[in-house]
Amino acid sequence: MFKKDFTAGSKTKVKSSAQRAIRAKVVETYPRLEPHIDEILPKKEQLDLVKLPDRVSLYSLGNEGLFWQHMNDPIIPHLKVIHRYPWAFQRLRIDRGAIRFVLSGATLMVPGLTSPGGRLPGTAEDSEVYGNGGTDIAAGEVVVVEAEGKENACMVGVLKMGTKEMKEKKKGPGIENGHYVGDGLWKLDLS
Amino acid sequence: MAETATPRPPKQVLYCGNCSLPPEYCEYGGTTKKCADWLESKHPDLHSKLYSTDAAAEGLSNLSVDAQKRAEKDAQKKAAKAVAAESREAERRAASKIIIKRVERNKRKYVTEVSGLEQFGLDLKKIAKEFGKKFATGSSVTKTAAGGEEITVQGDVSDDVFDWLQENHEEIPEDNIEQVEDKKKKAAA
Known part of the structure; x- marks a missing residue:
């Protein structure tokens, strides 16, 4: 989605009622983020809404992007937020071979997740690593993608296919139009 | 909430100073x-x-x-x-030049046009604002006939702009800044 570099559009202040709604929405979408919400989105601070190309809106605090949203899709956190609170999100992992494709903006394909280096929830073992107790994730939910052998997440996006289906099919696109490290949103300078 | 008195502190992630990635x-x-x-x-x-x-x-x-x-x-x-x-x-x-042009607007009234700044990765809008503040005059980004953009500052501030660039943007070599004068702007009309 942010493969090309872009410049931010107009920046407006968010109404406090809208800000409360965003806050509620974020907590609803990411329940495990709740203990940290005051740190990320302090109640008293003034949020800004920055318009980005392709009808994406970015909510920012000061000079830092926090969450972005494409039309009425789920609110997705900026990767810098994810890097600070990685345990609060549902996580998958891709194998090493897929990293370079993801970081050049390709659609994440399912084989990168199902291969030995990748990780999908739904199996009983090590349920802690997924951030949701290891249950299957349905299509349309927001997931954070980590990479094999790396500590930090490299991508975040909306699942195109449920994880259960992925394990059966083992092919096709997994996440399209995500936000990855080094993309336009990552490099965006709001100051 | 009382029961979450000690939320897990955020993880500190280091980012590369060169490419900004972890x-x-x-x-x-x-x-x-x-x-x-x-x-x-x-x-x-x-x-x-x-x-x-x-x-x-x-x-x-x-x-x-x-x-x-x-x-x-x-x-x-x-x-x-x-x-x-x-x-x-x-x-x-190395090849691109910043041109500071003094244009006569009226007898003894001038505007200063600065073009070529974008070649050095500067944000025109911000610089224009900066000029306006520094010289206490109007300063704006205008479109040129050629399709590019330049900064127009009201008043004859070409020397000051030159000095300002030297002081605040040392990465621009002195030789790449050129001051020119354009007297007959209205003459053609």
Whole structure:
């Protein structure tokens, strides 16, 4: 989605009622983020809404992007937020071979997740690593993608296919139009 | 809430000063060499961890030979591309000029037009605002006939603009700034 570099559009202040709604929405979408919400989105601070190309809106605090949203899709956190609170999100992992494709903006394909280096929830073992107790994730939910052998997440996006289906099919696109490290949103300078 | 009195503190993530990615992803950015140098000077312990030979060997052993070759080729291509882009950029910079033009608007009234700033990666809008504040005059970004954009500052401030650029943007060589005078702007009309 942010493969090309872009410049931010107009920046407006968010109404406090809208800000409360965003806050509620974020907590609803990411329940495990709740203990940290005051740190990320302090109640008293003034949020800004920055318009980005392709009808994406970015909510920012000061000079830092926090969450972005494409039309009425789920609110997705900026990767810098994810890097600070990685345990609060549902996580998958891709194998090493897929990293370079993801970081050049390709659609994440399912084989990168199902291969030995990748990780999908739904199996009983090590349920802690997924951030949701290891249950299957349905299509349309927001997931954070980590990479094999790396500590930090490299991508975040909306699942195109449920994880259960992925394990059966083992092919096709997994996440399209995500936000990855080094993309336009990552490099965006709001100051 | 009382029961969450001690939420887990946020994780501190280090970002590369060169390519802004977390250092572990530097190898995919195309400027690996520079990133490695940066990391070595700033965080030698992490550098030795990430760039040691066995770390690289371990990383590669997980891939099949075929994929390894492809990845390597890809990385090389990317690095070459980045280097080429950089040298091109440097060349363009060396060739490009900032022109500070004093234009007569009326008898004894002038405006100063500054063009070419964008070649040096400066944000015109911000600089215009800065000029306005510094010289206490109107200053705006205007479109030129050629399709580009330039900054128009009210009043004859060409010398001051020159000095300001020298002081605040030392990366611009002095020789690349040119001051010209344009007297007959209205004469043509």
